[in-house]
Amino acid sequence: MRLLEDAIVRMLRDFPFYGHFLLGCRKEPDPGPYPLGITLRGGIPVISCNEDALATLVHEERQALLEHLIKHLIHLHMARRKGRTERSWDVACDCSINLTIADLPPSALLPRQFGLPDGLAAEEYYEDLSRRFDSGNLEGKGYGDNDRDIHGAQGEGEQREKGVEPQGGDTLDNHRSWSEADSTPLPLAQEVVRRMVLEAWQSSGGELPADMRALIRTLLAPSPISWQQLLRQFVATAGRVGRTTTWMRDHRRFGHDTPGIRKERRLNLLVGVDASDSTDQPELRERFARELLRIAQGREARITVLYADTGIRKIQRFTGEPQVLESYHGGGFTDLRPVFAYAGKMTPPPAAIIYLTDGFGPAPERMEFPTLWVLTREGKRSAPWGAELRLDI
Numbered sequence: 001m002r003l004l005e006d007a008i009v010r011m012l013r014d015f016p017f018y019g020h021f022l023l024g025c026r027k028e029p030d031p032g033p034y035p036l037g038i039t040l041r042g043g044i045p046v047i048s049c050n051e052d053a054l055a056t057l058v059h060e061e062r063q064a065l066l067e068h069l070i071k072h073l074i075h076l077h078m079a080r081r082k083g084r085t086e087r088s089w090d091v092a093c094d095c096s097i098n099l100t101i102a103d104l105p106p107s108a109l110l111p112r113q114f115g116l117p118d119g120l121a122a123e124e125y126y127e128d129l130s131r132r133f134d135s136g137n138l139e140g141k142g143y144g145d146n147d148r149d150i151h152g153a154q155g156e157g158e159q160r161e162k163g164v165e166p167q168g169g170d171t172l173d174n175h176r177s178w179s180e181a182d183s184t185p186l187p188l189a190q191e192v193v194r195r196m197v198l199e200a201w202q203s204s205g206g207e208l209p210a211d212m213r214a215l216i217r218t219l220l221a222p223s224p225i226s227w228q229q230l231l232r233q234f235v236a237t238a239g240r241v242g243r244t245t246t247w248m249r250d251h252r253r254f255g256h257d258t259p260g261i262r263k264e265r266r267l268n269l270l271v272g273v274d275a276s277d278s279t280d281q282p283e284l285r286e287r288f289a290r291e292l293l294r295i296a297q298g299r300e301a302r303i304t305v306l307y308a309d310t311g312i313r314k315i316q317r318f319t320g321e322p323q324v325l326e327s328y329h330g331g332g333f334t335d336l337r338p339v340f341a342y343a344g345k346m347t348p349p350p351a352a353i354i355y356l357t358d359g360f361g362p363a364p365e366r367m368e369f370p371t372l373w374v375l376t377r378e379g380k381r382s383a384p385w386g387a388e389l390r391l392d393i
Contacts, residue, residue: 234352
């Protein structure tokens with residue numbers, strides 16, 4: 001994705017904060033019609049790119065569209081769409097940020113196209129749009145607002161505001177992938193963005209865009225969310241739907257002669273524990289294990305724990321009974337890759353990976369499994385993918 005990489009390099013040069021922020025996102029090709037898109041998938045920010053569509057834009061428009069994506073993510077527009085009509089929310093979000101971005105393509109949605117004032121928040125635009133135009137369903141892509149006669153029959157009708165096109169144009173970027181963010185709880189999404197903002201701020205020498213300064217400063221404040229809550233939110237997204245047979249329910253096809261099928265939530269986690277000195281602390285491991293087991297109790301859970309330094313030294317398996325992570329002393333050097341290699345060979349594969357580590361060591365360039373880095377107080381994340389929490393004990 002050469003064009004996308006070039007655009008990010010230009011962003012690093014011209015707007016360092018935005019450029020470093022983009023480095024924290026996973027990038028992947030997308031054959032869809034939109035040049036770019038951004039969403040949260042399993043707590044991981046993902047930028048999708050269609051190089052052919054991106055090539056139709058000039059350099060300034062590509063840079064503006066990247067800023068557009070960044071503002072969507074910082075405002076968590078994709079994570080706040082749940083329960084709202086998609087089309088109304090998509091338009092409202094674009095209207096709330098496009099006026100602050102220079103050099104956007106001419107097709108960019110603006111409030112005046114809908115007869116709305118400038119400078120409102122996405123929720124305010126959404127309230128007006130959803131009230132003005134009747135929506136058929138939450139997945140609808142257009143609006144209907146026809147008058148009815150006295151008997152309730154639908155007539156030809158007309159728009160409530162003359163000169164305003166209710167359907168408007170399309171969004172500049174891919175909002176269809178925003179539904180992928182539904183599986184990421186909002187508190188976890190907030191912490192993911194908070195960490196990305198902090199890293200971009202530190203890497204850019206404290207330089208902040210003027211129009212985002214107030215919001216970013218609130219994100220730089222200490223997180224009000226405890227690490228226990230973040231761990232619960234992440235694990236809540238990892239439960240996998242399984243099936244089991246039961247005589248309490250008739251089979252849909254074969255009736256009462258065959259047991260029915262019941263869906264169930266099954267938690268299948270892989271937990272990596274760094275065996276180096278940084279995490280070989282009884283209090284730290286016990287508190288982490290106690291919280292993890294508390295979450296796992298009350299559901300069918302299978303948890304595999306790998307103790308690793310340069311390789312996997314010990315494997316521990318349990319299914320929710322009260323236990324603690326053992327103290328296993330390894331070497332001074334850590335290689336984070338063996339745990340992820342083990343995950344790729346597991347049958348069934350893990351729903352998610354949780355890695356307790358200081359983060360110092362090589363990691364895979366990318367990872368298909370949702371991953372939570374549980375870092376020690378002085379730790380650092382070794383990969384740009386995965387969500388992160390800091391175990392400040």
